[in-house]
Amino acid sequence: MKPRYQKFLITHASWILLLSLLLIWEIICSSLKVPEYLFPAPSAIWSAGVARWEVILQHALQTFFTTLAGFAIAVAVGLLLGIAVGTYPVVYRALYPLLVGFNSIPKVAFVPVLVVWFGIGTVPAILTAFLISFFPVLVNVATGLATLEPELEDVLRSLGASKMDILRKVGLPRALPYFFASLKVAITLAFVGSVISETVASNLGIGYLMMAASSSMDMALVFAGLFVIGAMGVGMYELFAFFEKRFTGWAHRSPGGAF
Amino acid sequence: MSFVSFDRVSLAYDEGGPLAIEDVSLTVDANEFVAVVGPSGCGKSTLMKLVSGLSKPSQGVVYLSGEQVKGPQKSIGMAFQASNLLPWRTTLQNILLPLEIVQPYRSQMRRNRREFEEQARALLARVGLAGCEDKFPWELSGGMQQRASICRALIHKPRLLMLDEPFGALDAFTREELWCMLQDLWQESPFTVVLVTHDLREAVFLADTVYVMSKGPGRILVRKPIDLPRPRTLEDTYTDSFASQVHELREHIGRIRQT
Numbered sequence: 001m002k003p004r005y006q007k008f009l010i011t012h013a014s015w016i017l018l019l020s021l022l023l024i025w026e027i028i029c030s031s032l033k034v035p036e037y038l039f040p041a042p043s044a045i046w047s048a049g050v051a052r053w054e055v056i057l058q059h060a061l062q063t064f065f066t067t068l069a070g071f072a073i074a075v076a077v078g079l080l081l082g083i084a085v086g087t088y089p090v091v092y093r094a095l096y097p098l099l100v101g102f103n104s105i106p107k108v109a110f111v112p113v114l115v116v117w118f119g120i121g122t123v124p125a126i127l128t129a130f131l132i133s134f135f136p137v138l139v140n141v142a143t144g145l146a147t148l149e150p151e152l153e154d155v156l157r158s159l160g161a162s163k164m165d166i167l168r169k170v171g172l173p174r175a176l177p178y179f180f181a182s183l184k185v186a187i188t189l190a191f192v193g194s195v196i197s198e199t200v201a202s203n204l205g206i207g208y209l210m211m212a213a214s215s216s217m218d219m220a221l222v223f224a225g226l227f228v229i230g231a232m233g234v235g236m237y238e239l240f241a242f243f244e245k246r247f248t249g250w251a252h253r254s255p256g257g258a259f
Numbered sequence: 260m261s262f263v264s265f266d267r268v269s270l271a272y273d274e275g276g277p278l279a280i281e282d283v284s285l286t287v288d289a290n291e292f293v294a295v296v297g298p299s300g301c302g303k304s305t306l307m308k309l310v311s312g313l314s315k316p317s318q319g320v321v322y323l324s325g326e327q328v329k330g331p332q333k334s335i336g337m338a339f340q341a342s343n344l345l346p347w348r349t350t351l352q353n354i355l356l357p358l359e360i361v362q363p364y365r366s367q368m369r370r371n372r373r374e375f376e377e378q379a380r381a382l383l384a385r386v387g388l389a390g391c392e393d394k395f396p397w398e399l400s401g402g403m404q405q406r407a408s409i410c411r412a413l414i415h416k417p418r419l420l421m422l423d424e425p426f427g428a429l430d431a432f433t434r435e436e437l438w439c440m441l442q443d444l445w446q447e448s449p450f451t452v453v454l455v456t457h458d459l460r461e462a463v464f465l466a467d468t469v470y471v472m473s474k475g476p477g478r479i480l481v482r483k484p485i486d487l488p489r490p491r492t493l494e495d496t497y498t499d500s501f502a503s504q505v506h507e508l509r510e511h512i513g514r515i516r517q518t
Contacts, residue, residue, distance in 0.1 A: 159335070160333030
């Protein structure tokens with residue numbers, strides 16, 4: 001049995017770290033008298049956030065729904081392509097190099113193209129979020145399907161199972177942990193995508209808010225925006241981590257292996 | 260009338276490549292228990308793939324109940340060294356899997372589910388797994404998993420059961436227990452068995468006929484009927500007649516390994 005303070009330390013480790021970092025940050029800023037327009041202290045960020053909460057909320061909601069829309073498309077497309085790539089070796093051969101190449105392109109370089117096609121605003125942000133986040137879903141689903149034990153496949157095929165049977169009874173359930181793991185990565189990437197697009201080409205969203213605030217040297221508001229994005233990312237990550245545990249608990253049964 | 264027959268069958272996995280098996284002719288009668296032994300890499304598993312239609316012979320013909328094997332066969336029971344149970348299904352659900360795939364059970368699944376479950380429970384109880392129905396495979400020991408795996412291979416009453424070193428990963432005591440279990444199941448309601456193994460005692464204990472294969476390419480060297488009365492007990496394995504039959508097989512294997 002571990003001592004109680006040690007247990008407390010482990011369960012609240014992330015909060016303790018966050019609070020101590022903020023405290024150190026505050027102390028550095030106030031003791032060195034760092035000007036607020038360069039590097040605001042947490043207290044200044046907090047008061048800026050509280051004072052402008054309506055504006056922040058409006059932009060945050062925009063970013064949130066943009067991200068979710070892009071993420072939803074990414075999940076659908078990633079799932080379908082992942083099933084195709086993981087099931088048919090031909091599709092894997094044909095599509096994979098192309099996808100890897102595409103995924104290597106920095107998506108920020110793609111935003112201007114999207115702007116030309118769809119104009120400034122929500123659509124390029126949704127598409128950027130989609131483009132940046134579908135790849136991990138695809139790769140994970142394909143991996144989950146492709147790593148099916150050949151012996152298990154033999155067992156099923158000698159029962160007369162069709163390809164569809166194997167996919168439904170074994171392939172998809174087996175790929176589910178991979179799928180949920182990829183959702184956690186994809187949702188955080190989707191935030192990156194939508195905010196990138198907003199900073200370049202939008203007049204709505206946290207990305208836009210931060211660009212506008214930094215051009216008027218309102219660094220406290222910029223940082224408040226950063227914190228809001230981070231908080232939304234952590235929130236969604238935890239949500240999908242919860243789903244993962246709920247639906248694929250069988251894959252995370254080793255004690256202490258629950259990431 | 261033979262149930263399985265190989266007529267001068269050869270197989271090369273790559274066209275023009277090395278032969279995995281060469282000029283194999285053998286017959287298995289209905290409800291006969293056949294064991295195939297040989298050094299590793301002698302193409303024992305290839306035989307199984309040929310019978311089940313998962314591989315096609317490069318030369319020769321494989322017949323199953325009088326018909327030429329052309330594609331994957333329906334409703335053959337298979338079990339391997341790894342139990343390959345699905346970790347997201349309980350033991351009972353795992354056993355029911357073949358009934359969800361093989362006709363006519365498949366179309367009766369919805370109506371007769373309760374009845375099928377009863378059958379599965381009875382079979383599990385028969386192999387000493389009563390009370391484990393609702394446990395997940397990873398909650399079972401290796402020996403129990405293998406029992407469940409054999410139940411899954413038998414639940415749909417296949418006329419042919421193929422076993423590829425099913426007891427290879429078990430400790431000696433568990434292995435002997437499962438030999439007896441398999442013999443009892445087979446004697447109660449006979450079916451045809453092809454057992455691939457490298458354990459000579461196992462082959463002599465269980466089989467009516469033992470085939471010894473050479474390696475690279477695999478050929479049938481010896482066909483040896485085992486004339487020991489049934490049911491055989493573990494005590495019998497210490498008799499002189501048992502030992503001399505094992506010894507004879509061992510000499511054949513030794514000769515192969517020297518060449």
